[in-house]
Amino acid sequence: MxxxxxxxxxxxxxxxxxxxxxxxxxxxxxxxxxxxxxxxxxxxxxxxxxxxxxxxxxxxxxxxxxxxxxxxxxxxxxxxxxxxxxxxxxxxxxxxxxxxxxxxxxxxxxxxxxxxxxxxxxxxxPLAGLTAWQMAVDIAGAGPGRRVLVAAAAGGVGHLAVQVAKAQGSYVIGTASAAKHDFVRRMGADEVIDYTAVDVTKEVRDVDVAIQMFGGDTGLQTLECLRPGGLMVSGQGAWTPGMTERAGELGVRALSYLVEPDAAGLESLSRLYREGRLAVxxxxxxxxxxxxxxxxxxxxxxxxxxxxxxxxxxxxxx
The missing domain is CATH 3.90.180.10 (Medium-chain alcohol dehydrogenases, catalytic domain)
Incomplete structure (x- = not known):
């Protein structure tokens, strides 16, 4: 072959x-x-x-x-x-x-x-969709009444995480460059923030959940967007030194995450696709x-x- x-x-x-x-x-x-x-x-x-x-x-x-x-x-x-x-x-x-x-x-x-x-x-x-599902649903419990911040909301994981969180009934805020705002809104975001033009930590406050696929300083700064007791799930925790310690200082939580094979998660994504609530x-x-x-x-x-x-x-x- x-x-x-x-x-x-x-x-x-x-x-x-x-x-x-x-x-x-x-x-x-x-x-x-x-x-x-x-x-x-x-x-x-x-x-x-x-x-x-x-x-x-x-x-x-x-x-x-x-x-x-x-x-x-x-x-x-x-x-x-x-x-x-x-x-x-x-x-x-x-x-x-x-x-x-x-x-x-x-x-x-x-x-x-x-x-x-x-x-x-x-x-x-599969990989991006399972990442979105496992982070937003399995770990963070996205659902009605919850405010979810999705970083890089136009990306591979991001555009799916917006849709997954929205399908659970969450209020979704996405970050993206201005040229991609219309796309992110079509994916279902309630708000879109231009991270290249404003300080996201000043524009977005008191979210329950942050889905973050960037590490380093960007990952640390996202913690400031959370409400007390809120949760950031980071796909780059290994590349975000001091993440757990900074979360403790702010009175929030942060978890490092890596996607796993998951037939049940794939079937959940399939259901959303069949229902017209997920586009790839x-x-x-x-x-x-x-x-x-x-x-x-x-x-x-x-x-x-x-x-x-x-x-x-x-x-x-x-």
């Missing part, structure tokens, strides 16, 4: 399209013919060797987000059958190898694609051979929504 493999950690030039043996499913696993693979910031950090290298080794096939068709079912699997359309984020943070024509995964790391969702949308959703925005698609250009685009941090690799022709899966 074709796969994007790297034999050293480094820049996008280390990504090579090569032929490697296709995997075989073990008991409780399925073999998926990959149609599309989503790209996330963690992909290029991992490529450079600065993330999760304790559980990864070279040669390495990058990627976790995928959508595709089940082509073989391992012993003991009852959730799926051959021909099912599935999506998910298997094995994270261990190697999943989604930038490839075939992937094996535990059946409970995947879910059926909702009716009407394209393979491109499905590949864009894909800014651009690339063929597998242009993976380096796709990584470059995501690394610039200016995308609206997600970037996706097309691994197989969707027309050939019908």
């Amino acid at each position: 074709r796969a994007v493999q790297q034999r050293e950690w480094g820049g996008p030039e280390v990504l090579e399209v090569v032929d490697v043996p296709a995997p075989k499913p073990a008991p409780t696993e399925v073999l998926v013919k990959v149609v599309a693979a989503g790209i996330n910031p963690v992909d290029f950090y991992t490529r450079m060797g600065v993330a999760y290298n304790r559980v990864l080794s070279l040669p390495f096939i990058n990627g976790w987000d995928l959508s595709g068709i089940v082509v073989e079912v391992g012993y003991g699997v009852t959730r799926f059958k051959e021909g099912d359309r599935v999506f998910g984020m298997p094995w994270f943070p261990r190697e999943a190898g989604a930038y490839a024509e075939y992937v094996t995964a535990p059946s409970r790391h995947l879910a059926l694609m909702p009716e009407g969702m394209s393979f491109t949308e499905a590949a864009a959703l 925005h894909v800014e651009r698609e690339f063929p597998l051979e242009e993976v380096a250009a796709a990584h470059d685009l995501v690394a610039k941090g200016r995308t609206t929504g997600k970037v996706v690799l097309q691994v197989a022709d969707p027309e050939g899966t019908r």
Whole structure:
């Protein structure tokens, strides 16, 4: 099978399209013919060797987000059958190898694609969508009467977190550059703040929950937006020194978070999609051979929504 493999950690030039043996499913696993693979910031950090290298080794096939068709079912699997359309984020943070024509995964790391969702949308959703769901719902308990601040609300996680929190009945405030305000409002935000023009900590106060995907000083400053006892869930806690201590000084709480494979969460996101309460925005698609250009685009941090690799022709899966 074709796969994007790297034999050293480094820049996008280390990504090579090569032929490697296709995997075989073990008991409780399925073999998926990959149609599309989503790209996330963690992909290029991992490529450079600065993330999760304790559980990864070279040669390495990058990627976790995928959508595709089940082509073989391992012993003991009852959730799926051959021909099912599935999506998910298997094995994270261990190697999943989604930038490839075939992937094996535990059946409970995947879910059926909702009716009407394209393979491109499905590949864009798992990691960012599960991050949004787990942070806003499972951890922070977003719901009616709660004010939720979503930082970088036009990004891959952000545009989904806005929709997830809104679907739970929360009042949602998003931060984004002025050019993206209309987009964030379409996602359901009640207020949008231009973080490039104003001090967010002065414009936004007394929120119950903050969803923060930036670390460093930005992460620390977000704590000032919380009401006493409020909670910031940080996807960059490891890169925010002093976060817990600063939260204590302000009388608020802060938790570090990392997304986990979660079939139940995927099914919840599918339900929102079927109900018309969740849209997945894909800014651009690339063929597998242009993976380096796709990584470059995501690394610039200016995308609206997600970037996706097309691994197989969707027309050939019908």
